[in-house]
Amino acid sequence: MSHKAGFVNIIGNPNVGKSTLMNAFVGEKLSIITSKAQTTRHRILGIVNGENFQVVLSDTPGIIKPAYELQSSMMDFVKSAFEDADVLVYMVEIGEKELKDEAFFKKITNSKIPVLLLINKIDISNQDQLEEQVKLWSEKVPNALIYPISALEGFNVKEVFEKIIELLPESPAFYPKDQLTDKPERFFVNENIREKILLNYKKEIPYAVEVDTEEFFEEENIIRMRSVIMVERETQKGIIIGHKGSALKKVGVEARKDLEKFFGKQVHLELYVKVNKNWRSDQRQLKRFGYNQK
Numbered sequence: 001m002s003h004k005a006g007f008v009n010i011i012g013n014p015n016v017g018k019s020t021l022m023n024a025f026v027g028e029k030l031s032i033i034t035s036k037a038q039t040t041r042h043r044i045l046g047i048v049n050g051e052n053f054q055v056v057l058s059d060t061p062g063i064i065k066p067a068y069e070l071q072s073s074m075m076d077f078v079k080s081a082f083e084d085a086d087v088l089v090y091m092v093e094i095g096e097k098e099l100k101d102e103a104f105f106k107k108i109t110n111s112k113i114p115v116l117l118l119i120n121k122i123d124i125s126n127q128d129q130l131e132e133q134v135k136l137w138s139e140k141v142p143n144a145l146i147y148p149i150s151a152l153e154g155f156n157v158k159e160v161f162e163k164i165i166e167l168l169p170e171s172p173a174f175y176p177k178d179q180l181t182d183k184p185e186r187f188f189v190n191e192n193i194r195e196k197i198l199l200n201y202k203k204e205i206p207y208a209v210e211v212d213t214e215e216f217f218e219e220e221n222i223i224r225m226r227s228v229i230m231v232e233r234e235t236q237k238g239i240i241i242g243h244k245g246s247a248l249k250k251v252g253v254e255a256r257k258d259l260e261k262f263f264g265k266q267v268h269l270e271l272y273v274k275v276n277k278n279w280r281s282d283q284r285q286l287k288r289f290g291y292n293q294k
């Protein structure tokens with residue numbers, strides 16, 4: 001019997017629902033999701049395996065004009081997603097205009113490989129608005145197949161997945177059939193903690209934070225983890241910790257609950273906060289945290 005496999009890379013503006021869609025396809029919370037822009041900072045693979053297919057999805061950071069080194073590395077992940085895609089999934093949300101980065105937009109409109117343009121969040125739209133959006137996007141990206149979807153409510157998600165399989169080339173699998181992602185366990189610990197930081201703190205704080213899990217010990221009935229939350233300045237450290245440690249404690253409890261669900265096991269999570277000046281602009285540090293692959 002024939003076998004299909006390939007890379008399906010999801011790109012688009014920040015906050016349009018790329019990670020929500022990838023998680024819906026995979027059926028696991030691989031990518032963190034928040035209502036804040038720039039939630040995703042990495043390229044994260046989510047692999048969906050079937051008897052006759054392997055879909056290697058990539059969730060990527062939302063496209064922005066980089067202002068500091070971390071954001072440049074994030075855009076390098078997006079660039080790499082253009083390079084190896086067998087199918088490009090370009091996601092927009094109801095009411096948005098085209099990408100701010102013209103070069104990326106041209107890559108989509110000139111793409112030689114199939115492009116699926118997904119108009120997401122139609123659950124918060126109406127028929128007239130949707131029709132107008134479909135017209136707009138079919139003029140802007142005439143080479144794309146357009147699907148209105150709701151990644152959150154699962155509307156048209158199955159149909160898009162079936163189309164993806166149809167478009168994939170005949171190929172053997174790229175990864176072992178029981179593999180779900182390319183990222184190690186510690187990565188998901190870091191991301192879960194970062195999600196709680198995005199949810200619990202305002203303004204610049206979440207963007208100044210990086211999480212590094214220094215210990216991950218799996219015992220028979222429990223996984224013991226120790227993670228450091230890095231901030232750029234002393235004042236930010238105080239805010240993260242909060243009055244008598246209350247804010248940090250809340251992050252710890254919320255992250256632990258999610259991690260217990262994710263790993264299906266009891267978790268002990270120790271958190272501490274460290275100032276790491278200007279890590280966002282430091283090439284060497286970024287490399288250590290898995291950015292700057294060049």
Ligand SMILES: Nc1nc2c(ncn2[C@@H]2O[C@H](COP(=O)(O)OP(=O)(O)OP(=O)(O)O)[C@@H](O)[C@H]2O)c(=O)[nH]1
Binds near residue numbers: 123
């Ligand atoms: N109403 C509605 N909200 C959605 C839908 N899909 C995603 N969202 C919400 O939109 C917000 C952003 O979702 P994400 O999946 O994190 O978006 P993203 O494109 O990965 O964002 P970045 O990683 O920051 O680029 C979250 O609050 C989601 O719950 C949808 O179909 N309908």
Ligand SMILES: [Mg+2]
Binds near residue numbers: 031
């Ligand atoms: Mg995301």
